[in-house]
Amino acid sequence: MSRHRMRRDARRMRRSGVEPVMVMTDGVQFGPIAIVVIGTWLWRYRSELAPVALASCAEIAAVVLHIAHPTWWAGILAAAAVAAWLVALFGHMVGLTWAPERAYAAALVLLVGGWVAAGTALGPGTPPLPALMIIGGAICAVPWWAHRRRRARVRVERTLAAWPEIAHAVGLAGSRIQSAVVDLWGYRARVALARGQTVEDAMTKLPALESALGTRRGAARIQPIPEKANRLELRVIETDPHADAITWPGPSITSIAEPVELGVFEDGSPVRVSLLRRHALVGGVAGAGKSGGMNVIMGNLSACPDVIVWGIDLKRGMELLPWASCLDRLATTPKEAAALLRDAVTILDGRAEMLAMRGLRVWEPTPDAPALVILVDEYAELVDDAPAAIGAADSIARRGRAPATTLLVATQRPSQKAMGHGAVRSQMDVRIGFRVRERRDTDLILGQGMHKAGWHADRLDAPGKFLLSAPEHDIPRRARAYLLTDQIVQDTTTRHAERRPALDPVSLSALNDATTRTHTVVPASVEPTGRHVRKDAPQKADEALWDVLTAAPDEGATLSDLIAATGMSRPTVYRRLGQLEADGRIHQVSRGRWRARGDDPA
Numbered sequence: 001m002s003r004h005r006m007r008r009d010a011r012r013m014r015r016s017g018v019e020p021v022m023v024m025t026d027g028v029q030f031g032p033i034a035i036v037v038i039g040t041w042l043w044r045y046r047s048e049l050a051p052v053a054l055a056s057c058a059e060i061a062a063v064v065l066h067i068a069h070p071t072w073w074a075g076i077l078a079a080a081a082v083a084a085w086l087v088a089l090f091g092h093m094v095g096l097t098w099a100p101e102r103a104y105a106a107a108l109v110l111l112v113g114g115w116v117a118a119g120t121a122l123g124p125g126t127p128p129l130p131a132l133m134i135i136g137g138a139i140c141a142v143p144w145w146a147h148r149r150r151r152a153r154v155r156v157e158r159t160l161a162a163w164p165e166i167a168h169a170v171g172l173a174g175s176r177i178q179s180a181v182v183d184l185w186g187y188r189a190r191v192a193l194a195r196g197q198t199v200e201d202a203m204t205k206l207p208a209l210e211s212a213l214g215t216r217r218g219a220a221r222i223q224p225i226p227e228k229a230n231r232l233e234l235r236v237i238e239t240d241p242h243a244d245a246i247t248w249p250g251p252s253i254t255s256i257a258e259p260v261e262l263g264v265f266e267d268g269s270p271v272r273v274s275l276l277r278r279h280a281l282v283g284g285v286a287g288a289g290k291s292g293g294m295n296v297i298m299g300n301l302s303a304c305p306d307v308i309v310w311g312i313d314l315k316r317g318m319e320l321l322p323w324a325s326c327l328d329r330l331a332t333t334p335k336e337a338a339a340l341l342r343d344a345v346t347i348l349d350g351r352a353e354m355l356a357m358r359g360l361r362v363w364e365p366t367p368d369a370p371a372l373v374i375l376v377d378e379y380a381e382l383v384d385d386a387p388a389a390i391g392a393a394d395s396i397a398r399r400g401r402a403p404a405t406t407l408l409v410a411t412q413r414p415s416q417k418a419m420g421h422g423a424v425r426s427q428m429d430v431r432i433g434f435r436v437r438e439r440r441d442t443d444l445i446l447g448q449g450m451h452k453a454g455w456h457a458d459r460l461d462a463p464g465k466f467l468l469s470a471p472e473h474d475i476p477r478r479a480r481a482y483l484l485t486d487q488i489v490q491d492t493t494t495r496h497a498e499r500r501p502a503l504d505p506v507s508l509s510a511l512n513d514a515t516t517r518t519h520t521v522v523p524a525s526v527e528p529t530g531r532h533v534r535k536d537a538p539q540k541a542d543e544a545l546w547d548v549l550t551a552a553p554d555e556g557a558t559l560s561d562l563i564a565a566t567g568m569s570r571p572t573v574y575r576r577l578g579q580l581e582a583d584g585r586i587h588q589v590s591r592g593r594w595r596a597r598g599d600d601p602a
């Protein structure tokens with residue numbers, strides 16, 4: 001039977017719903033079939049076989065070079081060294097984003113190049129080169145075979161290679177995969193629909209699609225691509241992004257004008273929200289992750305040279321002290337908090353006046369004219385301990401947006417009482433709701449009627465999970481905040497502390513004018529701790545440091561005591577302690593504790 005006729009018969013059988021079966025007869029030539037089968041197999045396992053292919057290429061190259069140009073070995077070795085150096089330095093440009101990946105690739109280039117050079121000079125069959133190739137090759141292949149992202153990519157490629165059959169089985173015959181990207185949690189594929197198919201059609205096929213792709217139930221999502229009615233994005237989540245704590249990947253922004261990345265949604269997409277000229281409320285029961293959420297925001301804001309952050313932490317600075325070196329000012333007592341908020345209103349007024357004079361509508365933050373964000377950890381404490389400050393907070397909440405002087409408030413349960421019966425809660429543009437105990441508490445944090453509308457913060461089941469309500473987030477989607485360990489906080493503050501901006505001249509002159517107008521001498525205990533409002537701050541801080549060290553008990557003063565008493569940053573306290581220790585005026589009693597030497601003359 002001719003091949004043409006066989007194909008025609010097969011087509012006819014398919015049309016009639018019968019799958020053709022290949023029957024081997026004596027006349028069939030096995031050679032071409034074997035080649036096709038082996039070729040298909042090699043192509044299918046090309047990723048796993050890459051080390052074998054590389055070793056074969058090296059072997060062939062060494063044979064050819066040894067015969068034709070045995071003296072080239074030195075040049076080959078030099079080229080391999082240069083190539084390895086280039087891979088190590090610029091590998092991230094070709095997708096080797098992770099440093100160990102670059103190190104592996106560079107080492108491999110050097111080893112293979114070195115082996116080819118040796119093979120060129122001596123001949124690839126000269127011992128110990130064959131043994132080196134087999135044993136070294138096997139060892140070098142292990143990281144490649146074990147690489148999680150490579151395996152995931154191959155698995156996805158194989159799944160999507162079967163798309164024509166999958167599409168046929170679920171009723172989307174004729175659709176095509178245009179591209180696919182593998183990420184940490186699964187993969188996304190862009191699908192071009194066949195003529196007449198719609199995204200809505202595809203959405204109704206989701207359960208069938210999950211079955212055909214072999215995923216777990218609910219793992220696949222379909223999203224339309226706004227520009228094209230016949231395109232969609234298929235998202236498959238293979239690993240639940242919320243199963244474990246997600247380590248903070250580092251700051252996602254360098255300007256407050258960019259949206260801050262707080263964590264990831266259940267589908268693995270990043271949670272981004274803009275904080276520019278917006279007030280934010282963070283709520284949830286104790287242990288739900290509010291401080292963790294504030295840490296993510298702080299980590300991002302501290303990376304922005306166009307925002308100054310002031311902090312109020314009446315829990316004796318427990319939450320914000322680790323960030324002290326990146327905070328322009330930190331209040332840990334009710335009096336300091338009242339002074340801080342009063343100064344913030346002064347700045348707000350000064351900025352508003354300047355905007356009005358220049359006919360400008362809003363304050364555009366720049367490193368020379370930074371936005372001012374006031375972080376308040378546990379607002380209810382402020383209401384209880386510094387009720388006089390609530391008027392100032394209200395004023396900032398109502399008028400602070402245009403002059404970029406905004407509040408970021410955390411509290412467990414933002415009832416009217418806890419919020420001081422003021423305007424603060426109603427003025428919050430961004431609401432971040434961590435787990436609450438009772439249903440109605442959802443409405444307290446996220447807004448009236450939100451629980452009914454499907455925002456169930458009471459059902460969040462792990463610390464760090466939250467719901468986000470903001471102008472650009474109006475549907476309830478569970479998210480999980482990134483987690484910053486103490487070590488990450490410490491590293492981040494060390495990195496960012498030196499790059500913090502200073503208050504702008506408009507704000508500074510508003511503060512100076514206010515001091516001159518009132519003619520009041522601010523008592524030391526009320527004096528604000530910001531580095532831009534105290535000209536004699538360094539001297540006073542040194543005096544305070546010395547006072548604490550001399551008054552310290554036998555077991556010494558802790559680093560937190562010293563930071564709290566001086567308002568100095570952690571690195572500055574360390575520097576001062578180093579100087580004093582070198583001068584022989586203090587000694588380290590134990591790890592993290594210091595005190596003045598009894599015989600110090602000062």
Ligand SMILES: Nc1ncnc2c1ncn2[C@@H]1O[C@H](COP(=O)(O)OP(=O)(O)OP(=O)(O)O)[C@@H](O)[C@H]1O
Nearest residue numbers: 245285286287288289290291292463464481482483
């Ligand atoms: N994003 C997160 N991912 C995983 N675990 C988290 C996350 N955030 C917080 N946690 C865990 O929950 C614990 C409590 O978190 P956190 O201190 O932020 O809660 P909180 O709401 O601020 O509590 P409190 O009101 O008592 O200060 C942390 O010690 C941490 O182990």
